[in-house]
Amino acid sequence: MTAPPLHDEPGPAEAETAPETAPETPVARGSDPFSGYQPLPDTYDEFFDASGRPHPSLASAIEPLREIGRPEFRRLQRLASSNFLRGGVTFSVYATGQGDPDRIFPFDLIPRIVLRSEWESVERGLVQRVAALNAFLRDVYGDQRILHEGRVPRDMVESSSGFRPAMRGIQPPGGVYIHVAGIDLVRDSDGRFLILEDNVRTPSGVSYVLENRVMMRRVLPEFGAGRVASVEDYPTRLYEAMEAVAPTRHGEPHAVVLTPGPLNSAYFEHGFLARRMGCDLVRGSDLFVEGDRVYARTTRGPRRVDVIYRRIDDDFLDPEFLRPDSVIGVPGLLRAYAAGNVALVNGVGNGVADDKAIYPYVPEMIRFYLGEEPILGQVHTYICERDDDRRYVLENLEKLVVKAVGEAGGYGMLVGPRASRRQIASFREQIAAAPRNYIAQPLVELSTVPTWTRSGVEARRVDLRPYVVTGDRSWVMPGGLTRVALVKGSYVVNSSQGGGSKDTWVLEDEA
Amino acid sequence: MISRVAEGCFWLTRYLERTETLARLLDVHHALHIDTGVPIQNRWRMLLEFTGREDDFAERYGEDAHCDGELVQEFLTWDEEHPASLYGSLRGARENARTVRETMSLEAWKAINDLWLWLKGPDSRRLYQRERGAFYERVTRSAYLFHGVSFGTMLHDEPFTFMKLGRALERAGSTARILRAHAALNGHEASDAEAAASCLAVLRCCCAYDPFFLSGMHPLGMRTVIRFLLFDHTLPRSVIYNLDEGRRLLFLLCQHDPIGLPRRSRSVLERLRGGLMQMDVRDVEQQGLKKTLAWTIEATDHLCDAIHDDFLAAPTPWLRHCVRALALTEGSLENRGWAA
Known part of the structure; x- marks a missing residue:
């Protein structure tokens, strides 16, 4: 096979932004990049078994990647980096105070592949978990049955830094606290999916999932053709969820995305989601509260706001409520929320549900609220x-x-x-x-996926953050954000610690 | 639309227009040849005068440094500290673009982001050293690209209208400033050759060289140049053209206003435009070109302030007042766009 056609000349920024590559070893064009690939001992590799043979169900999906030689792979990798930078798909690192604040999230061209048949139970498990966590929040900020019955210890809840006692008795619109959840999953040495962590406050990263897919289509347009589940639905689903919880009696609700501003590392994502949902992107100073209602400052005077997808932490949301020094919040916002005049996505006080010391009790919540056994295991x-x-x-x-x-x-x-x-x-x-x-x-021996490194393709550990969106029902994005620990031997996949990302394919099984 | 975002759109194009104008001015003055007869010391002073940075420059490099063309170009092109340099104004444009990115098309964003990434990288500096004219031309052409791409790929709705409004008012102001800077340096003692060279330079600075001759304006002289650059309704960089454009855009922006929303900017614009429409070049000569230009520049600034108050940063007490007024008649007004 020859290299896929390029739809774009490399941008002018390419020369300066291309990641430094190791001195090139002379490898013939078209030589199999996976030759000599070695899975790590006692670790599940998602492409190859211990003897180096591809898992039979993935063999045909992996095959085309073999035909791209190393120089071609490097070229495509540079093209992808340059396109991310030109498109402004960056996260900002202002805190370090050196270099360019706009960095791209390193992207690895080898996709991570999950079969549809494996994914289905993951999907059910996630919906179940989010339902239980949401029921827990409703209970903790309501009757507190689970605490009265001693199934979750009261002191663990009350000592949680995410617990907001002032929110007790306030029913969020539709009873939904967790409109957007990012539940981190890993695969253990047997390849089983396990829940590692819940994120139900303001989980980020979903824009990279969509942008990674766009990039993949662009640089390797021929792969996975027709068998990969689309991820493009996400903004539509999120907007539908926001519409579903809008406390509105007049026409189309006015929904906005609330950002701390361009200095926030996820600012690109805030703008991205606003753009894809056709919402206004606002900062705290663009909103004000009058008579317990929220209004936006527009070019035609005040305009009522019904739903806020907020990407500001609880503490900073309303200077009247928690942090009087917050300049990114909206004074009076929580009064309006308590009065039921505005929906906040996600709800306030969710931090008690994703507290890492509450996590061990989630299986108990599933049994208590849903009367079911947990579908997904945890650590x-x-x-x-x-x-x-x-x-x-x-x-x-x-x-x-x-x-x-x-x-x-x-x-x-x-x-x-x-x-x-x-x-x-x-x-x-x-x-x-x-x-x-x-x-x-x-320590969980996180599974590995082949990844491009300076010395060719090597096994690197990955995790997975799927996104669950809930309005009047829950929807799970197929796949999610795969983060990969680019540092050899590392278990830490976070972008702040040398992590990168991969496109994640939920692949239809072969008939 | 959100006022702050409208402000970002308005300033994005103002900064980009400044970048483009400065690049063109630098290019024109760099390319003024010996035979045009403009005294070397005036050639570069005009640019410092235009950007309002004469004192700034003298303080940093000494009183006579303005004869050093390389130094002036370096200062006006690369000074990272100052928002009026080419580098600084492009940074301003790109920063504003980043904060209104959600209203732009990907193509429009790339047009401006590519230029910024290039200017910030090593290639631009190399081109600057090797081929000065090509460097400035690359900047002006990228700005044209942005105008064309945004026109061809963005919704022609409010954000785009604010972009056009910012550009029109910036153009009106900078054409007046270019005229003023030249007038300041070409007093009565200028020879005929100098005056002619200066006229041509002014025309080039305003992209008006070919249009001037095409429009049948002659003879070439300060009087015809002033008439053309101030009063021609078909020249895209004349003052009046841009006030016409501003008037049309303000009309569009106010089209769906609820009844009773005050719009001071419209009357400020009418006064400025009306004042200019009543004049002709003889009136200008009578009251003095400098005075007319000073009045035009001041009124344009004043107009921008009024737009600010009307659209971009309405005072909070006034907004609260609107809401309370609304509460009295809730329902009847909600459907009219005030607080839907």
Whole structure:
């Protein structure tokens, strides 16, 4: 096969933005990039078995990739980077104060593939989990049955940094708290999907899923033809969910996306979603509250706002409510929310549901609220607040992964088997000082997918963040954001820690 | 549309227009040959005068440094600190574009982002050193590309109208400023050759060289040039053309206004435009070109302020007042666009 046709000349920015590649080893054009590929020991590789043969169900999907030689792959990879930069598909890193603030999220051209037959149970499992988490929030901010019955300990809930007691008794429109969930999944050494983490506050990353697909179609238009599930529906589904929860009695609801502004690292995504949904992208200063109703400042005077997809954390949402120093929020917003005059997507106080120390109780929630057994497994978790668990954790730090319950983005994390003695000692002190802030889990050997590196195609670990959108019913995006740890041997996939991403294919099984 | 976003659209094209105008001015003055007779010291001073940065420059490089063409070009092109340099104004355009990206087409965004990425990268500097004219031309052409691409790929609705409005008012102002800067440096003692060269340079700065001769304006002289650049209704960079355009755009923007919404900008524009329409070139000469231009420039700035108050940053107490007024008659007004 020859290289796919290019629809575009490389942009003028290419020369300066192309990632440095290692000195090229002379490899003939068309040579199989997977030759010599080695799966990691005791780890599930999603393309190849231990002997290096492709999994039979994926063989035909992988085949075309073999025919692109290394130089061609490098060229396409550069083309993709240049296109992301030109299109402004970037995340901003202003905090570091050096270099260009706009970076692209490294993109790997080898897709991650999940078969439709495997995906179906994942999909059901996610819908079930989100339903239980939503019921939990309704309960915790309502009658608190689950606490009265002792199925989830009251002190774990009340000590959670995401718990907002002031929200008790306030029913969000339609009873929906979790309109958008990003549930992180991993595959263990047997290839089973496990829930690693719930994100039900303001999960980000979905724009990269859509942009990665656009890029994939552009640089490798011939692959996966017709068998890959489309992801393009997402903005429509999100808009429908927003419409469904709008507390509106007059015509078409006015929905907006609320962003902290262009300095936020996910600003591209906020604009992207606003554009695709045909909504206004607003900042706090574009809105004001009068008579417990929210209005936007427009070129024709005030305009009523009914639904806000907010990408601002609870704490900063309303300076009257939590952080008086917040300049990105809207004074009075939560009064309007409490009065039922505006829907917030996601709800306020969701942090208690994705607290890492509440996570171990989610299977119990599924049984309690839904009367079902959990469809998806999760990772065993030690809660450092509990005496027995803490004792075990402190004695076995070098075997465990420790996570701070309130942190995200791969910060505040100890990977015991790969940590230095000093790091372990430091975590030991921190855990002893504030046990509620930590949980620990055994290290999961995250599955791997072949990935381009400076020294050819190698096995790199991945996770998966599918997105679940809920209005009057739940919808799961097929696939999701696959993040890949580009650093050799690393288990940490976060973009802030050297992670990249891949296009994720939910592939129809062959007949 | 959201006022802040409208403001971003308005300023995006104003900054881009500044970038383009400055690039053209630098190109024209760089290419003024010996035989045009413009004294070398005036050639570059005019540019500093135009950007209002004479003092700034003198302070940094000394009183006589304005004779050093390389230095002036470097200063006006690359100064990263100042928003009036070519680099600074393109950054302003691109920053505004980033904050209104959701209203733009991908093609329009790329047109401006590509130019910015290029200017920021090493290729632009190389071209600047090797082939100055080509460097400036690349900038002006990219701006034309943006105008064409946005016209061809964006919805012709409010955001685009604000972009056009920003561009029209910026053009009106910069044509007046170009005339003023030349007038300031070509006093009565200028020789005929100098005056002719200066006229041609002014025309080139306003993309009006060919149009001037095509329009049958003659003889070439300051009087005909002023008449052309101030009063010609068909020249896209004349002052009056852009006020006509501004008037049309303001009409479009106010078309669906609820009754009673005050729009000061429309009357400010009518006064400015009406004032110019009543004049002809003899009146200008009578009251002095400098005075007329100063009045035009000031009135244009004033118009931009009025647009700001009307559309882009209405004061909060006034907005709250609107809401309260609305509450009294809720329902009847909700359907008329006030608070739907």
